[in-house]
Amino acid sequence: MKREYKGPVQTAASFGRERFGSGEVPAARATQDRIDIPEFEPNLIPEGDISPDRFLDRELSWLAFNARVLELAEDPSLFLLERVNFLSIFASNLDEFFMVRVAGLKRRIATGLAVPSPAGLSPIEVLEQISDAAHELQSRHAQVFAGQIRPALAYEHIHLVHWQELDDTAKIALSTMFAEKIFPILTPLAVDPAHPFPYISGLSLNLAVVVRNPVSDKELFARLKVPDLLPRLVSVDGPRAGTVPGRVARFIPLEEVIAEHLGQLFPGMEVLEHHTFRVTRNEDLEVEEDDAENLLQALEKELLRRKFGPPVRLEVTTDINPNILALLVRELDIEDTEVYSLPAPLDLRGLSIIGGIDRSDLRYPKHVAHTSRDLNESETSKAANVFAAMRRRDILLHHPYDSFSTSVQAFLEQAAADPKVRAIKQTLYRTSGDSPIVDALVDAAEAGKQVLALVEIKARFDEQANISWARKLEQAGVHVVYGIVGLKTHCKLSLVVRQEQDGLRRYCHIGTGNYHPRTARYYEDLGLLTADNQVGEDLSKLFNQLSGYAPKSTFDRLLVAPRSVRSGLIERIDAEIANKKAGRPAQVRFKVNSMVDEAIIDSLYRASQAGVEVGIIVRGICSLRPGVPGLSENITVRSVLGRFLEHSRVFTFANAGDPVVYIGSADMMHRNLDRRVEALVRLSNTEDIAEVNTLLDRYLDPGTASWHLDVDGLWTRRHLDADGNPLEDVQSWLLAGRSRQRSTLRR
Known part of the structure; x- marks a missing residue:
């Protein structure tokens, strides 16, 4: 659906007045007067008749980013073990999202501090939409593994097996390993009037066990933690299993090995059933630095408290006994919407063990980085002076x-x-x-x-x-x-x-x-x-x-947050607007990990309204909404994911034909611009400037494989041309031709 944008866009000057009053940076609020730290409102929504739907919600945008990671795992054209790794990365990413972002949102709601997001959503609405999207993504993630990756691994003779599928020799070997390496470190915890429900640590994998006392015929509940110091997947066939094409390699989840030996942990009891579950907790740190005499000691104490954060997600297997599930929900004090029912095995981060198998035919060709030509003219592997x-x-x-x-x-x-x-x-x-x-x-x-x-x-x-x-x-x-x-x-x-x-x-x-x-x-x-x-x-x-x-x-070639990164970039954007109005070359292009800051986004909107071409390459979160008539129709947003994690931050400006380029550490987020020390450096060598602009040309080229963000906040993968042929992968292009590219630029 196309939207005609009617409202004004906040100017850089008004943003400065709202944040700093007179526009001057106030004195530091910290106890040590070392640097001016601006007072700020992390979720400030500009005042005035401005439509909030010009922003996309940052939390939902992050989930869309992780969906792009999942799309790579779904891509049959990629090497199999790389797809396995993308499944593991997806799981790890989602864990951190719940531990930090979801936990933080719940904490703000509980304390009454939550305010509507810049996208105009109430905190409850954001949490509901997160729940819907996360449930869909986790289900899809499990289906990709079960329906695509697991069969593909089996075709390559790499199997994730169940205990009953093993021969007697393998069972004996695993039983010996259990007795020697696993049993001594297990600690079953009973739950009865003398033993309260145990604390379940965050991200730990657990077995909920039901046993019967044959004397009293009473059923009892116990919890057993799967040790996280041991490999998540146990190799049945030895440490080099899977490294030889055609040779069978079998892996079994650690919890299945433990489950088959539960009788040894509960001697004299009858093991009736067991179920796997996993809890995610709030694990973000809160250190009151102003009150801490020793920051290092304060942080160490907080690290100990991290393990006891409130739960934000409960993952269970689909075959769990409803009574056991009800017990977990009640004892963990968790909402039904925070329960994720998934097929076994849980915690697919452990797939990184299979993803790390040394099979060159199933992963990207080995890349050996070369010494920069500017450091070594002879092109040997050794660095010169x-x-x-x-x-x-x-x-x-x-x-x-x-x-x-x-x-x-x-x-x-x-x-x-x-x-x-x-x-x-x-x-x-x-x-x-x-x-x-x-x-x-x-x-x-x-x-x-x-x-x-x-x-x-x-x-x-x-x-x-x-x-x-x-x-x-x-x-x-x-x-x-x-x-x-x-x-x-x-x-x-x-x-x-x-x-x-x-x-x-x-x-x-x-x-x-x-x-x-x-x-x-x-x-x-x-x-x-x-x-x-x-x-x-x-x-x-x-x-x-x-x-x-x-x-x-004050600085000459640096922009430094929290004082001058936001204001410096906005000044550059304003200069491009002036250049466009004067008929001079004008263009703005950013490559970042995240694009969230409302003041920066509003400045880019104003540039688009003035006719300035704006190109944004973002790996993860993007709250900017491109393609809105009257607001952002001159803004293009692309995302590139692949073999390497795109991590550089680049900011380029046409500057009336004398290009300006900055590189540095800052993303366009409140925390980077207001709560971190960040530094951007302006490049001065014309060849370096040309090289960076050539690089961004390639990222934004329609012939380059990437994801495109549309006006409704949907990302669409474009990796095939109209005839079904693969579009160029920018990372492969850089791997194959960068030396030639640089030597051409040097001439």
């Missing part, structure tokens, strides 16, 4: 097509080993357990260099790991700080100070992705290595804000 390369020119990196290990990692490792390096300053949001980045910082500190690590210990679901790395760094003599009270530090920054003949020189890296060597192999991200003095001065000022007291810093 990174500092010398950075002195020659800015170096634009595109991971995973460019190697992380021979660029960013090499930059920090060479800095740690170089006796001329005096100081290293680094932000860490997420990193791996065996991170060479952490090791490089430790080596640098032990070598006597001044090393500052800003560790964001509040990175969701990585909190415990980040606490560990923070302590490891502190023990090595690294100056570890945790950022600014009230803000998460999400920017991706490295600053190296080196003594050279003409004085101290600063070398910088600014990226769109985390300093995480493992995820850099499958997250698509951009990064800039530069020795530009202006960028060096900007990063020095920003690190001083993060570790000390410098609330009035």
Whole structure:
């Protein structure tokens, strides 16, 4: 249905007045006066005669994103084990959605703090629509596995089996394994007048067991947790099962192995029945930083409390006894609409075990990242002197097509080993357990260099790991700080100070992705290595804000949230509007993970109304509604999902023929623009600018496979042309031709 948009769109100036009164950023509300933190309303709806239906609901948009992930699992043209992995990713994504978004919405409703969404839906309406969509998606997810993936795996001799399908030899081997590795760690918990209903931890898989006492003939209930420290799927045929084409590989769910040995756990009792169930709880953290003398200690306490959040979802198998289900619903104090009845097995995150089988014929061809041409002219796999390369020119990196290990990692490792390096300053949001980045910082500190690590210990679901790395760094003599009270530090920054003949020189890296060597192999991200003095001065000022007291810093090539990312981008959008009205080239294109912020969206609407072409590439949530007559008919929204997780954030402007391009860490969400420290850097090299614009051309090209968002908020996959031939996959294009593309641009 087409809608003619009648209402006005809020201007950037009015948005500023509403948020900041006079337009000036107020003083910090945090207890430490380190940086100005704007007061904000997270769900502010602009005042005036403005139609709320110009926004799509963010929660429903996220579910639509996960539906796109499921479509990849449904695609028979993809490699089978990659489809298995997409099923696992879907399940993991949905778990986090319930733990954070649904739990948060329920908490706000319960406390009376919930307000209508910018899309005009009441909190209850949002929760109802989430329930309807989530039930449909989970049912579809289970059907894809049972009806498509499981038979396809069986065709490749990879089987998910039941106990009764096993031969005696396999049963004996599994029984031995149960006795040696499983039985000693199981703890059955009875429920009777002397034993209250036990606490069920979030995301744990459980068996509800009914037993009978043959003496009293009384039926009793017990709960048994399936250990999450053991593999979710047990290989019947050994650790290398499935790696040889044509050889049978069998896997059995761990809960089935346990269920077949329940008699050993309840000796003297008769096991009547058992059923599998799973609970999802609110696991978002709430740390009152203003009142915490020690943020690290406060967070550790909150991590312990996370396990006891209220339930938000109950998953049960379709064959569950109604009486057992009623008991679970009553004891968990959960609504009937929060019950998800699904065919066994539950928790398909465990399919990642099968998805990880080493079968090259069933997965994407192996990709070996190459060293950037700008770092190594000889095209060998070894990185050259990174500092010398950075002195020659800015170096634009595109991971995973460019190697992380021979660029960013090499930059920090060479800095740690170089006796001329005096100081290293680094932000860490997420990193791996065996991170060479952490090791490089430790080596640098032990070598006597001044090393500052800003560790964001509040990175969701990585909190415990980040606490560990923070302590490891502190023990090595690294100056570890945790950022600014009230803000998460999400920017991706490295600053190296080196003594050279003409004085101290600063070398910088600014990226769109985390300093995480493992995820850099499958997250698509951009990064800039530069020795530009202006960028060096900007990063020095920003690190001083993060570790000390410098609330009035201004920047030249950076936009920094929470002060200037939103306002800076809106100013650029307004300039494109002015250019269009003056007959000069005008265009706006963003590539982000999420597009939610109402002020940014309204600015894009105003650009569209002025005739400016707007292209949006979004991986996940999009609250912008394209194609509305009189509002957004000049806006195109596309989504690209595939082998690599699209993660880069890019912002380009035609700027009357002198293009401006920013890359950085910020998504267009309230939390990024108001509650996080984010940084965008403006590219200065014309070849890098041309390369990024060429890249966005390809993402938005009608001949590129992608999902298209329409005026009604529906995403449609376009991966075949009119003749049924596959459209070009942008990631495959980059894998196959990026070196040729870059060399052409360099000429």
